[in-house]
Amino acid sequence: VIWSIVEKNSYPQTIGVAEPWYPLIGNGLLFLGQTDVKKFQNVQKVFSAATEDLVRVYLGPKIIFLTSDVNMAQTIMTNCMEKPYLYEFLNLKKGLFAAKLPLWKGQRKALNPAFNMKILESFVPTFCVVTKNMLQRLDAIPAGETINIMEYLSRCTLEMVCATTFEFDVNDFSKVDEMLNNMEWFFYYAAKRMLKFQYHLDFIYRWTKDYREQKSVLEFVDTYGMQVYNKANEKYDKGLLTKDQNEDDIKEGFRKPQLFVNQIFTNTMRKFDREEIIHNIFTILGAGTDTSATGVSYILLQLAMYPSYQQKVYEEIMKVFPEAEPHITPESLKRLQYTEMVMNECLRLYPIAPNLLRESTEDITLCGARIPKGSIFGIGIYAIHRRKDIWGPDADRFDPERFSPERSAGRNPFAFLVFSGGSRNCLGGRYAMISMKIMLVYLMKRYHFKTKIREEDMRFHFEIILRLEGGHLVQFEKRQ
């Protein structure tokens, strides 16, 4: 008790402490026994108090320094590239997203080329085919029926990720819907454990119901990921994947387009061991599927809430793609400027990853205090995206014009962090934007969306991904 009081008072006034705070449990009561909605609200409340500096939140004895100040976020994201131990709860410590710095550096260098523009543009025809498969499933639904659009979109994004990064058809596998369901739980249990400080210790967690439930989710996802691994391995053994990069590739420093699956199996400059390959397969499945599907779900929901914006997006899409079967190319997608403004505005209001964590590898001076290396920092992306001093007094209102070239000029890039910032940002940001735009083109051309959900009634769960309570419920009808 004495130690925790001394510790609490050992920082200057500028680094406040979240309330309520109690010795030993710290700010535990903000989260213990609370609903997922309340946990999200409490986390946001703390971030909203950290608008100009850092606020300490204590998970038991563990401190996390939170901020929603843009300059502070920039300093942390560009100086602290390490991921804290809390990411280990995802059980993917050898995959890019959660990997410790020394491992991450080599992996990221090797995998960057798999997401360069040339490669991404070559995915456009596949994105179109897969989206059309989704339209067939949607066409089978009676007009006006209420559906959770996320269920259809996550199947679509899973198909996309598998077809483009691993070169196989997800429909060759059984239990696809079960896999999608398990992926949702996969993120849920990791986030739940992060806020329960007593569960951070393995020897305690192992005796809990959550551990048993998470284990069964992990076993399912594991079996599924292994099928992907075995299939790719089979191709590799048969020589269907390029085993070695040629001399030119090596001279180019791996900047030539390489499919992700080739990069992890055949990279000669950096060998990926079996566990790294498997963890990166899971990472891409997890990071690339639910994220883009959630993004399009929020965009459709907003368009359904605001019919006049939906009409403007529809008109722009019809202008660029007037024909019944759109001929989509990377160049034609660039002409969808208003649609892109709408997408950005939705992702500002509903950032798919609402909060991020980083760890310092050096001592760092912030708010006049020396914060020792190994400290954990939390960046409040959701809070930054709704700051009134950056986005205006109507920051909570949907207004795509905020992303017009005139109004965007001079804005700090760290004020819009949907794909994070610095060199440890999202590897698939451009992939996501291209694929989401293509989904929108087909969906807008074919259907008109409505919803009974009102913006003021939307509630979110505390998770790694911004989960909407009750789901993205929409009705749609085919356009004439």
Ligand code: HEM
């Ligand atoms: C709307 C869709 C997406 C959003 C909002 C999103 C957002 C993010 C965010 C916020 C991070 C964390 C970065 C950090 O810790 O600072 C991240 C990491 C990552 N994302 Fe995405 N992502 C999306 C789609 C994708 C897609 C489609 C892929 C791949 C196909 C992908 C692959 C990754 C990977 C591999 C990482 C780890 C990067 C690293 O640590 O080096 N993401 N993403």
